[in-house]
Every structure is written in C-alpha cells, then in structure tokens.
Amino acid sequence: MLKKSTLLHLRIPFSFYLxxxxxxxLSVADKVFSIPAFLIFVALHLFLxxxxxxxxxxxxxxxxxxxxxxxxxxxxxxxxHTANALDGMALLTGLLVSLECSLMxxxxxxxxxxxxxxxxxxxxxxxxxxxxxxxxxxxxxxxxVYTGVSQRxxxxxxxxxxxxxxxxxxxxxxxxxxxxxxxxxxxxxLRGDRTLSLVLGIRGTFYxxxxxxxxxxxxxxxxxxxxxxxxxxxxxxxFLLPMFLYFLxxxxxxxKNVLLANFRHTMKLTTISAICLNLYFGLFRILLP
Numbered sequence: 001m002l003k004k005s006t007l008l009h010l011r012i013p014f015s016f017y018l019x020x021x022x023x024x025x026l027s028v029a030d031k032v033f034s035i036p037a038f039l040i041f042v043a044l045h046l047f048l049x050x051x052x053x054x055x056x057x058x059x060x061x062x063x064x065x066x067x068x069x070x071x072x073x074x075x076x077x078x079x080x081h082t083a084n085a086l087d088g089m090a091l092l093t094g095l096l097v098s099l100e101c102s103l104m105x106x107x108x109x110x111x112x113x114x115x116x117x118x119x120x121x122x123x124x125x126x127x128x129x130x131x132x133x134x135x136x137x138x139x140x141x142x143x144x145v146y147t148g149v150s151q152r153x154x155x156x157x158x159x160x161x162x163x164x165x166x167x168x169x170x171x172x173x174x175x176x177x178x179x180x181x182x183x184x185x186x187x188x189x190l191r192g193d194r195t196l197s198l199v200l201g202i203r204g205t206f207y208x209x210x211x212x213x214x215x216x217x218x219x220x221x222x223x224x225x226x227x228x229x230x231x232x233x234x235x236x237x238x239f240l241l242p243m244f245l246y247f248l249x250x251x252x253x254x255x256k257n258v259l260l261a262n263f264r265h266t267m268k269l270t271t272i273s274a275i276c277l278n279l280y281f282g283l284f285r286i287l288l289p
Contacts, residue, residue, distance in 0.1 A: 001075060005073035008069060009069070009072065011067070015049045016274055022045070027285060032125040036151060048105055049054055058075050059116045063187070065263035072105055097148050098151075107140075119233070135170055167193060171215060175208075178205045179270075181195040182242050183262045184197075185198050243276050251267050
C-alpha cells in the first residue's frame, strides 16, 4: 500500500497546471481522434507528470514548500519505486497510441530525471535548466499531443501551423518557470542549485517574467489573428486578463516587501493562470467554431 507521503509527493492535482499545453494542442489540431486523445491525457497527467514530481521530490528531499505542496513530508524509498512504476505505465499507455508516442514519453521522462538526478542535475545550471524545462514542457509536449491526437506523422511537425503554436507554448512556460522558483531561494542555495530565479533575484524574476509574458501574449495575438480570426485573438486577451492583473498587483506589492514573494502568492498566480488558459483552450471550439 502506498504511504500517505508518497501520495502527497505525486502531486497529481498539480497536473492541472500543466494541462494548458495539452488543451492548446487539442484545440488547434485539424483532426482529433478521441481514443488517442484520452490515452495521451492519461499517460501525461496521471502517469508521467506525477512520476516526474515523485522523482524530483525523492532526490530534492525538500523540507520547505514546493509546487503544489506547502508542507512536503519526508520521502521514502517507496517514492522512487512509485516514480519508476508510473513511468512504465506512461510508456505502455503511449504504446497504445503509437510507438512514436511512447518514445517521446520516454525522452521526456529521461530529461525530467536528468533535471533532478545528482549525477547530472540540470537544476544546478540556471539557463540550461530553464531552456530545457520550458522546451520539453512546452514545445515538445505540444508536438507529442498534436501528432498523437491527430494521428499524424513527424513530418507534419515541420509545418508552420505546428511549429508556431508549439514555440508559443514554450514562451509561456519560459515566463512562468522562474516564478515557480521565486520562493525557494534559500533551500535551493543550501542545496547548491543555482536556479534562474536565484540568479535573477526576486525583483529581477518578476521583470523577467513580465517581459516573457508580454512577448508570449503578443505572439499569441499574432498567431490567432493570422491563423484564425481577430475574434480569437481578442478573446485570448480577455480570458488572460485576470492573470495579468493579479501578476501586476503582486509585483507591485513585492516591490515594497520581498517577503510577499512566497508560496501562497505563487500558487495563487499559477492557479489563476491555469484556470484562464484551460478555460480558453477548452472552450476554443465551442465559443469560437
């Protein structure tokens, strides 16, 4: 039986925050086959992402707040075994879609492990870890979902209609990724991990995120206007307005008191952002056929 600590470190609800990339790919795919779409959702959100969380937690052994878990309990060896089992289940589920899908899931898993394992520990390298995490959680995952749910070959990835939204997925994550580290400076420094947020500093992290949010937002506006319509571009701005307003409100408060760059405010921003994006991408075809 799984221990309570193991279940908590899987952080399955945290998959909700990674769901926008899946829904974005689903929303713009020219064809969507329901069974592959369901299998890929399960492989990613119920198996691969929790496995990645567990593996990361096992080697980090955090005592302070981490994404989706304010008070992480001590880890046990069972957590590593569970991570391995979930990775295996993700690969088997991917095989039901295609061999290519399973191989892409495997590559994601290997990179995720390289991020945390002490032998490689990409997390120690601020810009490399930022680039890799944003690329694989964004661009790479978008391509995995897009080709899987539409049952298209890898050749289709070379088209602008796929490459542009895949890149925009990473742009969003490159902006938000340092924000998830802003409250972990002390523990990261003690462990020897030089995260990008630690290098930028607390205020620098907010400026950096603001720049990437603006670039990503402009990119999405151009993309939706060019490939769909002005109405699509406008509604994207409207749906994301709560996230931008909260970010600006929080940033202004942090300018006066850096102690407000904490776990609860970070999770509130992450939650608002995920709700806004999931709603827009999820309702994309319903609201704007």
